[in-house]
Amino acid sequence: MRVSPLRLLRAIGAVYVELFFSLPLLVWALLFFFGLPKVGIVFDRFPSAVIVLAVFTAALCAEAIRAGINTVPPGQGEAARAIGLRFDQVLTLVVLPQALRTMVGPLGSVFLALIRNSAVVALALSVDDLMWRSDQLNTDTARPVQVLLGTFVAYLVLTVPGTLAVNWAQRRWAFGR
Amino acid sequence: MSIASFIDAPGPRARRRQRILTVVVVVALALVLVGGYRRLDARGQFDARRWEVFEQWSVWRFYLYGLGNTLKAAAVSAVGALVLGLGFALGRTAPNRAVRAVAVLYVETFRAAPLILLMFFARFALPKVGITFVDSFWAVVIGLVAYNSAVLAEIFRAGIEALPRGQFEAARSIGLRHGQMMAHVIVPQAVRAMVPALVAQLVVLLKDTSFGALLNYEELLRKGQITGEFAKNPLQALFVAAALYAPVIFVLNRLARRLERRPAARPVNLPAEGGAVLA
Numbered sequence A: 001m002r003v004s005p006l007r008l009l010r011a012i013g014a015v016y017v018e019l020f021f022s023l024p025l026l027v028w029a030l031l032f033f034f035g036l037p038k039v040g041i042v043f044d045r046f047p048s049a050v051i052v053l054a055v056f057t058a059a060l061c062a063e064a065i066r067a068g069i070n071t072v073p074p075g076q077g078e079a080a081r082a083i084g085l086r087f088d089q090v091l092t093l094v095v096l097p098q099a100l101r102t103m104v105g106p107l108g109s110v111f112l113a114l115i116r117n118s119a120v121v122a123l124a125l126s127v128d129d130l131m132w133r134s135d136q137l138n139t140d141t142a143r144p145v146q147v148l149l150g151t152f153v154a155y156l157v158l159t160v161p162g163t164l165a166v167n168w169a170q171r172r173w174a175f176g177r
Numbered sequence B: 001m002s003i004a005s006f007i008d009a010p011g012p013r014a015r016r017r018q019r020i021l022t023v024v025v026v027v028a029l030a031l032v033l034v035g036g037y038r039r040l041d042a043r044g045q046f047d048a049r050r051w052e053v054f055e056q057w058s059v060w061r062f063y064l065y066g067l068g069n070t071l072k073a074a075a076v077s078a079v080g081a082l083v084l085g086l087g088f089a090l091g092r093t094a095p096n097r098a099v100r101a102v103a104v105l106y107v108e109t110f111r112a113a114p115l116i117l118l119m120f121f122a123r124f125a126l127p128k129v130g131i132t133f134v135d136s137f138w139a140v141v142i143g144l145v146a147y148n149s150a151v152l153a154e155i156f157r158a159g160i161e162a163l164p165r166g167q168f169e170a171a172r173s174i175g176l177r178h179g180q181m182m183a184h185v186i187v188p189q190a191v192r193a194m195v196p197a198l199v200a201q202l203v204v205l206l207k208d209t210s211f212g213a214l215l216n217y218e219e220l221l222r223k224g225q226i227t228g229e230f231a232k233n234p235l236q237a238l239f240v241a242a243a244l245y246a247p248v249i250f251v252l253n254r255l256a257r258r259l260e261r262r263p264a265a266r267p268v269n270l271p272a273e274g275g276a277v278l279a
Helices: A007-023 A025-039 A045-070 A073-084 A086-123 A131-141 A144-172 B012-042 B048-055 B057-092 B098-112 B115-129 B137-164 B166-172 B178-215 B220-232 B234-261
Strands: none
Touching: A007 B012, A007 B234, A025 A045, A025 A086, A025 B012, A025 B178, A025 B220, A025 B234, A045 A086, A073 A086, A086 A131, A086 A144, A086 B115, A086 B178, A131 A144, A131 B115, A144 B098, A144 B115, B048 B057, B048 B220, B048 B234, B057 B098, B057 B137, B057 B178, B057 B220, B057 B234, B098 B137, B115 B137, B115 B178, B137 B178, B166 B178, B178 B220, B178 B234, B220 B234
């Protein structure tokens, strides 16, 4: 939306991103959790957590994608138009394929952040996830060092391969301009 | 690439189509907003009794005290994270292989862990191993410093590596040792180039102080939760907390964006997309 020809759509895109950038994730999580039932949309804890994470991460993705599109030189878009492509063709055939390569890194970090963010949202909404379980286990066993170190390792197992994959993809598709 | 290069100036037909689409979007948006408002209203969310606690100055003082704690935790963590982050960036670019290995291990470990887990670890595990001064404030600070120093180290490192090779070679050729080169030539330039990315990360740090609410650290979000429990208006109490967060974060975001556009923050010969590499 932020590159749309419609000024209104651009504005909506900008407001959406600005909105989710201007408040902490946890505040959004709780606002959704308490607010949505009040407009008649009732979800279980797990779907609520998923929705909050999706809506919040969408804003992060939008910024990463826009930054990627911004790295494509204007001449590319102009050239595409000059050979008679329509707006959607310019975007899908010329600009996005080029932008995608510079987006890999930032988008990868967004998804890794998503894994980390899931911990805090789940804990706040008491969703039965890795972080919440380890909190329970910690309370039950009173062995914080062992329990939390174990959870730490578990999260590393989840995220470190992702980091490596992103680094690899970035090198793989790197190109000079 | 700006929008101007994607589309031709619209002709009469395209302009009409755009106008119709604009109206459609406005109507759809208005329907959603009005619908949401009416449903909230039907459930009494705008009733005076749910808002009247905010007529008391003491409630606002309660919130502002929380905002103060938010800013305090953010400020202390920011200083700690900047210092440690620069340290680990220097470690990662050090000539000594062992130093480099330690820095890489630290950065990659703490960047990959969820922040809330680091805070929990500081709160519950550190006291068990003899570090007993850790209350909820220090748990928040330790968690934030551990995570953000790793992230900031990568930003500093990107700044160092984006400098032209000639800067390093020139510094060595006038006889500076590695430490002198870093202190007098490399770091000042790298930091200047990275100011926008650093500020952006510090805004994230400020937002992440809200995780402290889950450790009962009495920052702004926690104050909102407590108010909501007492006055039985969780949504309204959260809304007020959000309304206090928003201006602070908005101003800082604006500042970060302005710094990004200001060319003086960048040495002349540095590639303009230096910041985008790690965004």
